[in-house]
Amino acid sequence: MKNSREDFIFPVKVPYSTAPDIVKLKDEFNLTSISDEVLTFKLEELNKFHDDLTNEITSDELLCSLKIISEKYNLPDAKTIEDLAKCVQDDLAILSFGKVIAICFCAPSGFIPSKVVGKSFFEIHHPIPDSELLLKMSDKLSSMLSDISRGSYRRHIWTITANPSMSQHPSMKDKFHPKSISDLYFRTETQTTVPLGDNVHMLFSVKVEMTPLKDIWMDSVKKNTILESIDTMSEAMLEYKNLRIIKSILKQEL
Ligand code: HEM
Incomplete structure (x- = not known):
């Protein structure tokens, strides 16, 4: 069963909260060289939604940040965030003074990555x-x-989502009509921030994992934790995370 893997990520908490739950990373972070499978996925997504998935404010500070990242992680030289993202497993963004100056997210959650460029953390x-x-x-x-x-x-x-793809591009939001647990997937993101050395710029890396929910449902502790967490979400949060119908499916299977 996939979720018995030692590295299976299960970050579900009760109550659900949007509080800034960041944890200092003890080990050295590394960007992993891209696999053939992920490269194929990224190229397919970029082919479909290029201008939604990547965007940047071209500038010397961006070129300098890209150079720092390539050298730090032993990657080929990249002149754009898209070039850099095509070398690694991760989705990537670069922030300057807390504003996004470049992004290439081929597996976004329900937002359009290119639209966050120029925006602050608050915005x-x-x-x-x-x-x-x-x-x-x-x-x-x-x-x-x-x-x-x-x-x-x-x-x-x-x-939890009915869309089995790592990408939850908003255009796919209403394309799925789940009826049971078998139609649902547990989606996690591992998000890491890395300061780039000048106390101004930082790298933001995201790695996505998808697991059929039916695999997790066999574990009653995890199943109950998910149910309890969803029960503590406000109506506004259920709406935002597109979980209203999914919540009723989870309940009907009890
Ligand atoms: C590391 C500190 C961060 C914290 C504590 C944080 C917190 C959150 C929270 C609580 C949510 C909404 C609920 C959820 O899905 O979990 C969220 C969503 C989001 N965050 Fe962050 N975030 C952080 C970093 C960033 C950075 C650096 C970016 C820049 C790209 C970013 C972009 C977004 C976007 C675009 C969403 C909306 C996702 C969607 O609607 O599907 N976050 N963040």
Whole structure:
């Protein structure tokens, strides 16, 4: 069973919260060279949605950040964030003074990555329901996450979706009509921040994992944790995460 793997990520908490749950990374972070499978996935997504998935504010500071990242992780020289993202498993963004200056996310959750370029941490997170604390801490978080003396931080997010693809591009939002647990997937993101050395710029890496929910449902502790967490989400959060119908499916299977 996939979720018995030692590295299976299960970040579900009760109650569900949007509080900034970042944890300092103890080990050195590494960008992993891209596999053939992920390269094929990224090229297919870029072919379909190129201008939605990648965007950047071309500038010397971006070129300099790309150079720092390529050298740090022993990757080929890249002149754009798209070139860099095609070399690694991760989806990537670069922030400067807490604003996104470049992004290439081939597996976004329900948002259009190119639209966050130029936006601040506060502006990006503003539409999220129940996120008062996160918004209040935006400026503090932005400077903390690019502070070289503090190092890298990690957080995980999770959701349940009827779309089996790692990409939850908004155009696919209403294309699926789940009826039972077998039609659902547990989606996690491992998000890592890496300061780039000048206390201004930082790298944001995201890795996505998809697991059929039926595999997790066999584990009653995990199943109950998911049910309890969803039960604590506000109506606004259920709507935002597209979980209303999914919640009723999970309940009907009890
Ligand atoms: C590391 C500190 C961060 C924290 C604590 C944080 C927190 C959150 C939370 C609580 C949510 C909504 C609920 C969820 O899905 O979990 C969210 C969503 C989001 N975050 Fe962050 N975030 C962080 C970093 C970033 C960065 C650096 C970016 C820049 C690209 C970003 C972009 C987004 C976007 C675009 C969404 C909306 C996703 C969607 O609607 O599907 N976040 N974040």
